[in-house]
Amino acid sequence: MFQLQSVSIHYDDLSVLTDISFEIRPGEKVALVGESGCGKSSLLNYLRQQLAAEQLAWCPQHHGLVPPLSAFHNIFMGRLEQYSLFQAVRNLIVPLASEKQIIEQLLVELGLSEKLMISIDRLSGGQQQRVALARALFRQAAVFLGDEPVSALDPVQGKKMLQLINQRHQTSVVALHDRDLALACFDRVIALGQQQIVLDAPASQLTRADLDAVYARR
Ligand SMILES: Nc1ncnc2c1ncn2[C@@H]1O[C@H](COP(=O)(O)OP(=O)(O)OP(=O)(O)O)[C@@H](O)[C@H]1O
Numbered sequence: 004m005f006q007l008q009s010v011s012i013h014y015d016d017l018s019v020l021t022d023i024s025f026e027i028r029p030g031e032k033v034a035l036v037g038e039s040g041c042g043k044s045s046l047l048n049y050l051r052q053q054l055a056a057e058q059l060a061w062c063p064q065h066h067g068l069v070p071p072l073s074a075f076h077n078i079f080m081g082r083l084e085q086y087s088l089f090q091a092v093r094n095l096i097v098p099l100a101s102e103k104q105i106i107e108q109l110l111v112e113l114g115l116s117e118k119l120m121i122s123i124d125r126l127s128g129g130q131q132q133r134v135a136l137a138r139a140l141f142r143q144a145a146v147f148l149g150d151e152p153v154s155a156l157d158p159v160q161g162k163k164m165l166q167l168i169n170q171r172h173q174t175s176v177v178a179l180h181d182r183d184l185a186l187a188c189f190d191r192v193i194a195l196g197q198q199q200i201v202l203d204a205p206a207s208q209l210t211r212a213d214l215d216a217v218y219a220r221r
Pocket of ligand 1: 017
């Protein structure tokens with residue numbers, strides 16, 4: 004699915020990751036951890052560029068929602084490129100019953116059943132984050148890439164959402180700060196630090212202390 008061989012990522016003269024190599028096979032569920040600024044978002048952006056649009060469900064750190072529009076409209080936009088211009092405009096003005104039903108069902112699963120036609124600027128931070136997640140799930144893609152997609156949720160809800168992500172996608176790579184969720188919900192954990200991969204192991208072979216040690220390095 005992803006094969007990185009000696010990849011370096013930098014912004015002008017700032018090196019973020021240097022000469023990293025790894026492979027992610029189809030079916031793997033991978034948590035990406037490491038302290039703030041270590042390069043998780045930069046790596047996810049790199050991975051995004053390796054995939055065709057139709058393979059990818061992307062959940063960005065800052066949501067990218069349109070605040071005056073409803074949850075329905077924002078979620079519908081997750082698949083906008085798959086519709087003709089006529090279908091897209093028509094559905095944005097008068098939602099098609101079929102699309103509305105799918106999105107309603109998604110919102111039920113995400114605990115937002117009452118919010119279908121509520122505008123984003125009237126939702127809480129955690130509710131907005133779940134709308135961004137619903138927009139990614141609506142794509143029904145093979146690969147989910149998420150940049151802290153549950154950071155605004157409580158741990159119980161966060162775990163439920165990560166389980167849903169992993170059930171609905173063949174492969175996932177998710178940046179997380181919550182080390183317990185990384186261990187509980189993923190098969191494999193990759194940790195970044197000092198421009199390198201500092202740990203890459205099956206979650207079943209790791210403890211919370213192993214991941215804490217990643218954050219203690221400097
Ligand atoms: N567009 C950009 N232009 C220049 N520097 C950038 C840009 N995006 C990120 N950086 C820098 O690259 C480094 C890695 O940032 P990145 O956002 O990938 O880290 P992160 O691990 O995702 O952090 P966080 O956990 O805080 O979201 C940081 O030093 C950041 O300042």
